[in-house]
Amino acid sequence: MVKDNLWKEAKVSRATMNRATRIMAEWDTRVADCDGFTSGEARKNDELVTLRAKLADKTRECTELHHRLDAAATAIAVLHHDNTLLRQELDHSGQLVSLTAHRSGRRRNQDPPLIGPC
Numbered sequence: 001m002v003k004d005n006l007w008k009e010a011k012v013s014r015a016t017m018n019r020a021t022r023i024m025a026e027w028d029t030r031v032a033d034c035d036g037f038t039s040g041e042a043r044k045n046d047e048l049v050t051l052r053a054k055l056a057d058k059t060r061e062c063t064e065l066h067h068r069l070d071a072a073a074t075a076i077a078v079l080h081h082d083n084t085l086l087r088q089e090l091d092h093s094g095q096l097v098s099l100t101a102h103r104s105g106r107r108r109n110q111d112p113p114l115i116g117p118c
Contacts, residue, residue, distance in 0.1 A: 003027065003031075006027070
């Protein structure tokens with residue numbers, strides 16, 4: 001644990017550290033107040049908890065978006081299939097009308113439509 005390295009970080013002998021009973025008691029109290037973690041470890045632990053919660057949120061969001069993407073892909077596939085069937089039906093049974101002519105109110109080989117009184 002961290003206490004094992006404390007004397008090295010303080011650059012004193014282990015015996016000197018053991019003789020500093022008041023300091024060691026204060027150390028033990030502060031570590032106990034942090035649920036066995038040093039303040040740095042407690043801060044990192046809190047950050048880890050926060051990051052895990054954010055990751056869980058992003059994972060849920062990603063899953064929801066994946067479901068929505070699957071639904072959109074299914075809808076597009078159905079529309080494509082219907083479009084293909086309609087095109088085949090038109091090829092076999094009728095005349096195709098240009099969208100440009102259709103939108104302008106004319107069909108192929110026809111005069112422009114007459115606009116009558118309202």
